Amino acid sequence: xxxxxxxxxxxxxxxxxxxxxxxxxxxxxxxxxxxxxxxxxxxxxxxxxxxxxxxxxxxxxxxxxxxxxxxxxxxxxxxxxxxxxxxxxxxxxxxxxxxxxxxxxxxxxxxxxxxxxxxxxxxxxxxxxxxxxxxxxxxxxxxxxxxxxxxxxxxxxxxxxxxxxxxxxxxxxxxxxxxxxxxxxxxxxxxxxxxxxxxxxxxxxxxxxxxxxxxxxxxxxxxxxxxxxxxxxxxxxxxxxxxxxxxxxxxxxxxxxxxxxxxxxxxxxxxxxxxxxxxxxxxxxxxxxxxx
Amino acid sequence: xxxxxxxxxxxxxxxxxxxxxxxxxxxxxxxxxxxxxxxxxxxxxxxxxxxxxxxxxxxxxxxxxxxxxxxxxxxxxxxxxxxxxxxxxxxxxxxxxxxxxxxxxxxxxxxxxxxxxxxxxxxxxxxxxxxxxxxxxxxxxxxxxxxxxxxxxxxxxxxxxxxxxxxxxxxxxxxxxxxxxxxxxxxxxxxxxxxxxxxxxxxxxxxxxxxx
Numbered sequence: 001x002x003x004x005x006x007x008x009x010x011x012x013x014x015x016x017x018x019x020x021x022x023x024x025x026x027x028x029x030x031x032x033x034x035x036x037x038x039x040x041x042x043x044x045x046x047x048x049x050x051x052x053x054x055x056x057x058x059x060x061x062x063x064x065x066x067x068x069x070x071x072x073x074x075x076x077x078x079x080x081x082x083x084x085x086x087x088x089x090x091x092x093x094x095x096x097x098x099x100x101x102x103x104x105x106x107x108x109x110x111x112x113x114x115x116x117x118x119x120x121x122x123x124x125x126x127x128x129x130x131x132x133x134x135x136x137x138x139x140x141x142x143x144x145x146x147x148x149x150x151x152x153x154x155x156x157x158x159x160x161x162x163x164x165x166x167x168x169x170x171x172x173x174x175x176x177x178x179x180x181x182x183x184x185x186x187x188x189x190x191x192x193x194x195x196x197x198x199x200x201x202x203x204x205x206x207x208x209x210x211x212x213x214x215x216x217x218x219x220x221x222x223x224x225x226x227x228x229x230x231x232x233x234x235x236x237x238x239x240x241x242x243x244x245x246x247x248x249x250x251x252x253x254x255x256x257x258x259x260x261x262x263x264x265x266x267x268x269x270x271x272x273x274x275x276x277x278x279x280x281x282x283x284x285x286x287x288x289x290x291x292x
Numbered sequence: 293x294x295x296x297x298x299x300x301x302x303x304x305x306x307x308x309x310x311x312x313x314x315x316x317x318x319x320x321x322x323x324x325x326x327x328x329x330x331x332x333x334x335x336x337x338x339x340x341x342x343x344x345x346x347x348x349x350x351x352x353x354x355x356x357x358x359x360x361x362x363x364x365x366x367x368x369x370x371x372x373x374x375x376x377x378x379x380x381x382x383x384x385x386x387x388x389x390x391x392x393x394x395x396x397x398x399x400x401x402x403x404x405x406x407x408x409x410x411x412x413x414x415x416x417x418x419x420x421x422x423x424x425x426x427x428x429x430x431x432x433x434x435x436x437x438x439x440x441x442x443x444x445x446x447x448x449x450x451x452x453x454x455x456x457x458x459x460x461x462x463x464x465x466x467x468x469x470x471x472x473x474x475x476x477x478x479x480x481x482x483x484x485x486x487x488x489x490x491x492x493x494x495x496x497x498x499x500x501x502x503x504x
Contacts (some may be wrong), residue, residue, distance in 0.1 A: 004461035010334070010335050010336070012331060012346050012397070013331050013333070013346070013348070015394070018389075018390060020386035020390065020399055021386060021390065029470070034394060036367055039444040060330070062330050072385075072392075075385075076383050076384045076385045076386075076424075077382075077385075077386075077399055077400075077401065077423070077424030077426075078295070078382065078384045078424045078425060079307075079379075080362065080382050081382075081383040081384075082383065084362075084363070084364040084365075084381060085363040085364060085382055085383060085385070087363065087364045087365045087381075087499055088360075088362060088363050088364065088365050091359075091360035091361070092360065092361050092362060092387075093361070094361065094363035094385065094387055095363040098363070111314075133500075137387070140360075140361050140391060141387070141391055141493075142355070142357040142391050142392070143389070143390050143391055143392045143393045143394075143395070144390055145392075152491070169504020223348040263364055277393075277395050278393045278395075278490070278493075280348070280394065280395070280490065281489070281490055281491060282302075282346065282348070282487070282489060282501060283503075284335065284344070284502060284503045285503060
């Protein structure tokens with residue numbers, strides 16, 4: 001017992017940056033979330049009706065999701081075996097991501113051909129599941145300290161909705177249909193919630209290895225790009241749009257751009273900079289310098 | 293029920309990397325890929341510092357996080373506990389490597405050799421089915437299975453023992469059946485000084501380390 005109490009967990013191998021998942025994975029997570037979120041926001045904003053905004057999202061969102069899948073397939077060592085990815089639906093979130101992604105595309109296509117509220121309702125469920133599945137993929141990566149946290153699926157869902165809201169605002173402004181103030185208010189509330197979740201994620205545990213793993217997300221460049229440009233500025237310009245309707249159009253367009261860019265950048269930093277493999281530790285008795 | 297495992301006495305390990313080379317040779321691994329290696333670690337803080345060699349490999353966990361995440365089912369666990377990859381089913385997505393807390397999985401990208409033209413040895417050991425897929429330590433399951441088929445005892449008989457354990461010059465690596473109480477590996481695993489790497493991950497590794 002005395003020996004056990006003297007044991008100390010020593011870091012034998014330091015954390016190393018993962019190198020297998022690069023930009024293609026980032027593109028998949030970014031475009032998948034963007035497409036899924038855009039469709040959800042567009043359908044909810046239209047109250048499940050078939051608005052012009054929903055039509056635009058119905059064409060763009062599946063393309064974004066499929067482009068994400070194509071990007072990540074290019075990263076795989078044997079991309080031609082892609083259909084095999086559906087083999088382990090019972091245990092693998094990567095299998096589930098592909099399934100719900102394909103279901104989303106098919107449901108949106110069905111709605112384009114046979115417009116039905118039921119199709120739209122099913123499609124937004126599939127879209128939400130797609131965003132969650134991507135979060136669970138990252139969450140189940142037990143070898144990466146900064147990813148293996150239970151808030152990850154929620155983080156991905158909120159990220160998808162935020163970037164999707166950005167795409168929706170941008171598309172509506174570009175089409176000369178500035179959203180109503182209530183909708184802008186709802187988007188800003190969503191941005192606040194997403195920011196709170198992100199801030200909570202950065203301090204999820206006080207473990208030293210975790211703190212070091214998320215350190216790249218707390219340094220200057222990330223703070224500027226994610227917290228500042230991705231959350232702060234959109235809130236500022238969103239409030240400006242509400243306060244000054246004369247500049248609402250350009251301001252909301254800028255909000256949309258910043259929301260998309262901020263979330264893409266956040267995912268890039270999460271995968272590429274914070275993707276560090278766990279340090280290897282061993283419990284050993286600390287040595288003591290011999291007295292001479 | 294057989295449950296293959298390993299005990300590594302880090303007090304005996306001299307860091308010679310013979311096990312690393314024996315593994316590479318046995319499995320014909322390409323450059324930049326090593327299913328096992330010996331980490332040269334500096335432990336402690338000045339002035340209380342010592343050097344320690346830590347052989348690293350797949351832990352063949354009882355609860356391997358790499359298996360359930362695999363989207364194709366290529367990553368598998370046998371009844372005797374050996375975790376392995378069915379190369380023909382692997383898509384090479386790398387998810388298992390992200391799920392492994394022990395950095396034990398490796399993607400072999402392409403058929404590269406040490407020179408511009410493959411040496412006769414490299415050509416003889418070329419394994420095209422391993423290109424573009426995930427690879428890892430298999431506990432030399434081919435040797436183990438072949439040995440068992442010939443009535444040999446893995447961990448005791450050389451022809452049925454994983455190459456790393458066989459090649460270790462210090463006798464630091466012991467292989468055998470953890471469920472066989474008479475087996476040396478099970479006695480070492482039961483030693484109070486035996487421990488697994490990062491038990492907090494809940495993976496129940498079957499490679500035990502003996503350290504002071």
